[in-house]
Structures are given as C-alpha cells and as structure tokens.
Amino acid sequence: MTVASKTVSDVIHSHFGVLTRAEKQLAESLLDNYPVSGLGSITTIAENAGVSTPTVVRMVQKLGYKGYPDFQAHLHQEVEATISNPIAKHDRWASNAPGTHILNRFADAIIDNLRQTLTGLDTATFDSVATLLSDRKRNLYFVGGRITGALAEYFFTHMQVIRPNTALLSANSSSWPQYVLNMNPGDLLIIFDIRRYEQELVSLATAAKNSGAEIIIFTDQWASPATKLARHTFRVQIEAPSAWDSSVVTLFIVEALIEAVQNSTWDETKERMKTLEGLFEQTRLFRKLG
C-alpha cells in the first residue's frame, strides 16, 4: 500500500507534480509546519491555505486517501509515532526471557507505570516535598496501611539516618493519638494509602491537620480520600499483571526523595552517618564481648 507505508509528507511530495495551482498552495501550507498544520478540521486548513474546502477534498483524494477523515487519520498516526516515547519500545531484555514470562510482563507494566507516574508528576511538587522533609525543625511522622506499612518503614529507616526528629507510627492505630498529641504546627505526616483505603488514616490525617501538621500522601491513581487534606500528593501508577498492586514506583519516588533530602544537606548528614557508623561498630563489639 502506497499510502500505508509512506508518510503523508512523502505522498504529497511524490504527487506534487500533478497538483493544480490551488492544490499546490494547499500542499505548501500543509508542509509548512508539518504535520501539525493538518491537525484541525478541513475548514480550518482550507482557510489557512486560502483555498476552498472542495479543493482540500479533491486533493486528498488525488493523493490516494478515501476522504478527509482518512487523510487525517494517517496524519494522526504519524504524530503519534513522532511523539510516542522511546521507553515504549519493547526491544530491551527480550534476550533470555520469553515474551510471556511473568518477569517480562511485570517489567513492561512497571516501566509503563513509571512512565505514566513521571508524566503526571510535577517536579515542583517533588522539590517542595524534598524541601519540607529537609527542614530539621519539623518533626516527621511516617505511617502506612497493612501493605504499605513496609514502604513507610523503608522511608523512615533512611530518614532516621539522615536527620533527627523522625518517627514511625505503628500499624496499630491505638498508639496514634499520643503522636498526634505531640504534633506541632509545621510538622509533617507522611501517609501511604493505596487502594483499599483505610478509613482510620483519614481520621488520623484530620486530627493531624487540626494540630497544624502538614500532610504528604502517597496514593494511587484513584486517590485516597485523605488526599483532600494533603498539602502535597504523589499519585503513583500501581497497576501490575497481578492480583496485587505494585509498590515499585512508589518505592522509586521514596528513594528519589531520600536522595534529594540527603543531597540538600549533605554536610550535616555526613557527620550523622559517621557517628552512626561508630555506634553500629560498638554494638557489634558489645555482642562479641557479651
């Protein structure tokens, strides 16, 4: 198929000789700022080219398209090909894992999640959160649900090394009130709440907010109800070819935040890490001697 395999631009060029004056004028207009100029309606492009709509129809038919909609469909395909992202190409690790193996299907899904999440993620939000987390005057409280508790713990463990005034709220909600009691205005509550949103977390968020704490939420594309209360929200794509949701991309953002915070105050952090290193060493010695 001539039309199918060649680009619209090619087709226009190859037919240029047989075009009439008005058609050439139209073709010029189309080629100028190609392919975007062909995105609008037939009326629009006719006006832009200074020709009548019938001229447009006649030309695209002369080029071999069924009609204007057909012509435009081809153009759309081309635009898609032009701007579709390189990550989408699945030619990478095909080597030793057959296409249908779960590892491959998972990898595809995760890359897709990553791409979509990053596309929808405002770097300003990320930077703001990093700045907030870097502020050592603010106390940090981490909390997660049944599944996401591990993510909260992971985040907490790192932040605890990097800076003081961090706390991990246990999964058991009975201990939460005492934390809320101690919250000061400006403190940060970092919540992980994904799918199966847990009602208790909304209550916690409300209480924390009333204490003046700021709330940062990691949630999924459907957004936890607690989102309304949040200062900043990370909406992460969590879909996997599985009965379970994927936390991979959430962890990705957590790690990026850890690095951003660490980086913003490296000098202080370095000292802390050295001291910590020494403490671990001592603990080890205790054990050996003990």
Next chain:
Amino acid sequence: MTVASKTVSDVIHSHFGVLTRAEKQLAESLLDNYPVSGLGSITTIAENAGVSTPTVVRMVQKLGYKGYPDFQAHLHQEVEATISNPIAKHDRWASNAPGTHILNRFADAIIDNLRQTLTGLDTATFDSVATLLSDRKRNLYFVGGRITGALAEYFFTHMQVIRPNTALLSANSSSWPQYVLNMNPGDLLIIFDIRRYEQELVSLATAAKNSGAEIIIFTDQWASPATKLARHTFRVQIEAPSAWDSSVVTLFIVEALIEAVQNSTWDETKERMKTLEGLFEQTRLFRKLG
C-alpha cells in the same frame, strides 16, 4: 488564564480530585498515551475511554474549557509545541522534568538496573523459587537487614495472605535461635542481604542449613557471603545516583514472585483471601462497637 498557561495534562491532574468515576476513567484514558489519545473526535475518545460523549463534554467544561473544540485546540497547540521543539521530542515522557532533575536521573538508573538484573537472571531460577514458595508444606522464614528489613516485611505480608506457615524474623537477632530450633528439613529461609553484609545473617544461614532448611538469598551484584550456603540466589543490580542503594529492582522481583506463587495456587488462595476479607470486616466492626 489558568487554562492558557498550563498544559492540558497539568489541568487534568490538578482537577483530578474533583472528577467523578467516569470522568476519572476518561482522564486516565486521555493521560495514557498523552497527548495523542486526545487527537480524535469526541466520539472516538469517549469510546476509547468507555464512557459516553456527554461525560467528555462535562469533564472538559469542568476543566475550564469552553467545550470540546476548545479543549482540543489546546491539545493541538501542545502537540505543536512538543513536535516543533527538538529537545522535547527526544524524551517526551520526561518532558516536564528537566534533564538533570534527580527524578530523571533516578529513572534512568532504575531502568538500567532492571535491564541488567533481568539479563543476568535465569528464568529457571525464578520458576524454581516460585515452585518452592508455593509448597505449603514448607515453612517460610523471612529475614532482612537494617535497610532490607522492610523488603522482608513486604514479602512476608503478602505471602502470609497467600499461604499458611509463614514467619517474619525480627531485625533483632536474639530471637533467631528459637526459629532455627523449629526449622524442619525442606523449610525455606528467605534472606535479604545487601552491601554492608551483616555477619549475623551468615551465622543464621549456617544454622538454618544445618537444620536442613533451604536458603534463598536476595543480594547485590557483589554477592553476600551467605550466598555460598544458598540453594537459589537473586543477584540484583542496586546502583542509584545516590549515597544509598536502590531496592526498587529487588522489590520488583519480590512482586513478580508473589504473583507467580499466587497464580500457581489461585484456588486455594482465593478461599484464604475471602476468609481474610471477612476477618478484616469483623475487626472493623469490633472497633466501631468497641
């Protein structure tokens, strides 16, 4: 004007919270393969998203556009900007994060880690481990180090739902001997040990092996000393543009294993999950009544 200055994508994201179910569905569809998916007619995109055309009209008006044509005009402008800008063309998916932003550098690193890890990963190993984990007669013991403890917990939490006979060893090594005491031949000890290898884990692995347990290790490219004792090893690429190692790919493999195990015994798992669902419901009730 809000609408004029922000990208359509931004506008969708910022309004996401106030969108209804069908509208969210539509927004997802639009964002997926953005912005090409919004190039067609209102009918087309409604069909693609599985919603009605009135929903589309209502949403774009909610977003602040005068109507669908207005919405599409903005999209066209954006496509134009994207295509005519050669830098943006290069990496569309990261276009709203400048090239050197940490998110982008992290994403590159993670994708690289993933590729390398998968290249070096034998699917036979993966399948064997999945089979071992699926065997309900074997007791499962999970353990991790200071940082990787959260990964062990994540894995454990899921496996506990899927099958019986699972245990999470606390980070505190003093409780380990009693677990080892109860290990039977054929039991599985799943160890996470990355960089900063913890000597205690080697001792644990040795003791467990003497009890006849099989050992599965998640480690990094330099391999934990406990690897020698393991029946199966996952060597994960963990390098990140950070002072810290990345656990993202490790989590990826864990999730893939969870799915593989779950999948291999779906019928049994389904029953367990239903029962569990009921128990959670009851717990919630307890709390309300209590």
Next chain:
DNA sequence: ACTGTCATGAAAAGATTTTTTCAGTGTGCG
C-alpha cells in the same frame, strides 16, 4: 470568435460531531 476542458469556490446536501435534555440508577444520609 466559438467550443470544450479544466480548475475553482459558493452553496446545498449529507454525514458526523458536539451539546443539551432527560430519565434511570445508585449512593449517602437522616
């Protein structure tokens, strides 16, 4: 100068898209 052919756009006709209306459905709340 006459005639036939072709190019062109105005306008009508036809097709499709966009918007509005409205009734059914479900959900939350008292």
Next chain:
DNA sequence: CGCACACTGAAAAAATCTTTTCATGACAGT
C-alpha cells in the same frame, strides 16, 4: 427505610464538518 442528590448514558437537538453539485471563469485549440 426512604428521600435527596449526584452521576451517567441514551437519545434528541444543534452545530459543525465533509462531500457533492453546480455555476463561473480561464484558457487552449480550432
């Protein structure tokens, strides 16, 4: 349990787009 309210899509109405028809004018050949 029932009411009020919001959400949703089917269908009608309105608007717009696409195609066809047709009249006009330009031009080449006779």
